[in-house]
Amino acid sequence: MKLRRKRYSHAWVDSADPIVTERLEVVPITPELDASYLALFDDDFLTTHHWTAAMVDALDMSLRAGRSLRHAITKSTAVLVLGDEPLVAIGFISIARNPKRRQNEHLIGLQISREHRGKGYTTEALPAILHHIERADISNVVLATSENNLAMIRVCEKLGFCHQAERYKHPDGTEEMARVYRVLPRQPSHSSTSRIDW
Numbered sequence: 295m296k297l298r299r300k301r302y303s304h305a306w307v308d309s310a311d312p313i314v315t316e317r318l319e320v321v322p323i324t325p326e327l328d329a330s331y332l333a334l335f336d337d338d339f340l341t342t343h344h345w346t347a348a349m350v351d352a353l354d355m356s357l358r359a360g361r362s363l364r365h366a367i368t369k370s371t372a373v374l375v376l377g378d379e380p381l382v383a384i385g386f387i388s389i390a391r392n393p394k395r396r397q398n399e400h401l402i403g404l405q406i407s408r409e410h411r412g413k414g415y416t417t418e419a420l421p422a423i424l425h426h427i428e429r430a431d432i433s434n435v436v437l438a439t440s441e442n443n444l445a446m447i448r449v450c451e452k453l454g455f456c457h458q459a460e461r462y463k464h465p466d467g468t469e470e471m472a473r474v475y476r477v478l479p480r481q482p483s484h485s486s487t488s489r490i491d492w
């Protein structure tokens with residue numbers, strides 16, 4: 295199976311301008327990070343992102359296949375690495391135009407490895423990433439998640455994102471009513487006891 299090239303539409307991170315937060319760096323996927331990046335595509339990923347094993351195989355092959363396919367993937371996807379440890383991807387974030395949705399709408403996909411969850415890494419990284427992509431002129435960005443993804447919903451609550459319920463079509467073709475958080479352009483702030491200003 296082939297991954298669709300047009301999905302990977304807008305380069306938003308490059309090694310000359312990494313995104314640096316207190317504990318993390320958000321960097322492009324270099325060949326030395328391939329193994330730890332691909333390890334993030336575990337069973338859990340398949341369920342929460344509605345991917346199939348064949349899609350992961352295609353991604354793996356694309357990374358091996360050479361420059362142009364690698365470039366297509368690494369344009370839209372960056373990995374989170376811990377600043378003071380050996381270079382290992384502890385998570386990834388992709389921001390890519392979604393051909394199934396309105397024109398120019400970009401969709402966020404993200405995954406943190408199991409052993410690094412619940413340590414605040416997504417809450418720490420996401421605001422810095424959104425600031426960065428605003429500067430790269432990506433302005434129409436959504437994050438879609440299932441009603442049962444309580445960790446993702448909690449992160450969005452902490453960051454004060456607003457959502458609406460929308461019928462959502464996943465990469466594997468399934469559809470559900472999902473929470474769609476419109477994260478850029480920024481929404482007017484609303485009151486929340488645990489809102490984090492970003």
Ligand SMILES: CC(C)(COP(=O)(O)OP(=O)(O)OC[C@H]1O[C@@H](n2cnc3c(N)ncnc32)[C@H](O)[C@@H]1OP(=O)(O)O)[C@@H](O)C(=O)NCCC(=O)NCCS
Nearest residue numbers: 342404405406411412413414415416417439444445446448
């Ligand atoms: C969703 C995900 C990216 C969050 O990343 P993370 O780095 O663990 O997030 P943070 O640590 O910044 O915050 C997680 C919050 O959710 C809370 N949480 C975790 N599991 C929870 C659960 N089952 N019920 C309620 N809250 C939960 C944590 O306690 C924390 O909130 P707190 O700071 O108030 O204690 C990560 O869990 C993940 O990779 N999940 C699998 C893939 C996925 O769902 N991706 C998103 C698809 S849209």
